[in-house]
Amino acid sequence: MKSILLIEDDPLLIDIYTTKLKEAGFEVEVATDGDTGLRFLKEKKPDLLLLDIVLPHIDGWEVLRTIKNKPSPFKDLKVVILSSLGQKSEVEKGLKLGAIKYLIKAHYTPSEVVKEIQKII
Template sequence: MKQILLVEDDSFLIDIYTTKFKEMGFNIDVAQDGNQALRKILENNVELVLLDIVLPHVDGWEILKKIRQENSLKDLKVVILSNLGQKSEVDKAFALGATKYLIKAHYTPSEVVEEIKKIL
């Protein structure tokens, strides 16, 4: 079973995405802030991180940088799922090593799951 870590601080979205991913047979864990996310990424065998940018404590940019600096995580797939949709943000995500960038308003939860299935 594919292991995904959802890094999101909105409890409504957490409920929606965890339900959708579980329905599709994924094993999904949740981190609600950047510190918790980094700990879970390092401690667990995560195959993909679904990462929001705007988070308490440590933001998504910093998490992505730390993932890419950690040699053991260089192949970890990181998909940004954010409301930030400016071209500069999308470009920054790819420059930092994101696998894909999804703008929340452009994808239903089911479509997000389909995009993740394509990557894994």
């Protein structure tokens, strides 16, 4: 079973995405802030990280930088950003920092998000 770590702080979205991903056969772990997310990454070693950007404590940009830009055992981790931030510059920043996909929340239904993930893992 493929596993996904969801780093997201909105309880409603956590509920929706967790349900959808589990229905699709994924194992799902949730962290509600960046530092917990980084800790879970080490403990759970997920196949894919679904990452929000606006988060308490350490935000998604910093999580992504920590994973991709420093010597890190998670350099090859597949990261999909799922954010309400939808400026072109933000999308470009996410991809430049090493995310393989940047999904803008307003543009994708939860089912479509799951489909995008299934294309990747």
